Amino acid sequence: MKKIFLTLLTLVSLSHAENIYATFNVAAQKSANLAFTASGIVQKVHVDIGSVVKENQILASLDNADIKAMLQKTKIVLKFASRELERQKKIKNLIDASKYDKVLSNYENAKASVAYQQALYEKTILKAPFEGIIYDKEIEIGDAVSGMMLKTVFKIQSLHARKLILEFDQKYHHIVKVGQTFEYKVDGDDKTYTGVISKVYPYANFDNRKIKAEVKAKDFTVGLFGDGYILVDGK
Structure with missing residues (x-):
């Protein structure tokens, strides 16, 4: 009798080991808070909440006429x-080496000046770091922004890609591995979905x-939640 009880207990333990309960929240695969790193007055705002944007698409720009003029000046130089x-x-071989070095130095300085002014100019233009959707906006034409006090003006998240952030009991730390199957339901949805564990936090x-x-x-x-089971032996 004792032997039968131990056998049943072992089977129950194996059954639980194959199905580890986990809850989860839905998060965007990519998300970012965007801010200007330059100071100035907002001149143009090209997007709004709900706008779908491409990578490197211009979202907003500051009044940059002075920087643009300086950039043009350095390009002429x-x-x-x-x-x-x-x-x-x-005629390098026919002139004094110091004279040639001075000409070369002038060229390198001019090139560095262009690079510097170009960098300043680009800081006045805020671009999307990846393809996604704007889900928050805190900027309007005429607003003053400061590069010394960074303020989030847009929030962006990936358009389709999501990740489920699972939580499970720590006692299974040696069992749950990347590549295992997760069967789950999202709250309010009767459909059963399956996915694969791509990352386990250490x-x-x-x-x-x-x-x-x-x-x-x-x-x-994003923000939905649900629960399911990690199938340890069901990769």
């Missing part, structure tokens, strides 16, 4: 410095003694 360098290269939360893992998903609304 570089243009003539480049011409002079090409002329001196042709630590347990001190407060609730839970370990996190991630499963890639698509098109769920």
Whole structure:
């Protein structure tokens, strides 16, 4: 009798080991808080909440007429410095080395000035870091922004790509692995979905003694939650 009881207990333990319960929240695969790193007055705002944007698409820009003029000026200086360098290269062996070095130095300085002004100019233009959707906006034409006090003006998240942030009991830390199947339901949806664990966090939360893992998903609304089971032997 004792032997039968132990056998049943072993089977129950194996059954539980194959189905590890986990809860989850839906998060965007990519998300970012965007801010200007330059100071100035907002001149143009090209998008709004709900706008779908491409990578490197311009979202907003500051009044940059002065920086643009300075950039153009440095480009002109570089243009003539480049011409002079090409002329001196042709007679390099016939002129004093110090004179040639001075011409070369003028060219390199002009090139550096263009790069510097170009960098300043680009800081006045805010672009999307990846394809996604704008889900928050805190900027209007005429607003003043400061590069010294960064303020989030847009929030962007990936358009379709999502990740489920799972939480499961820490006692399974040695069992749950990348590649295992996760069967789950989203709250309010009767359909059963399946995914694959793509990441297991290498630590347990001190407060609730839970370990996190991630499963890639698509098109769920960010912020939803649900639960399911990790199939340890069902890769």
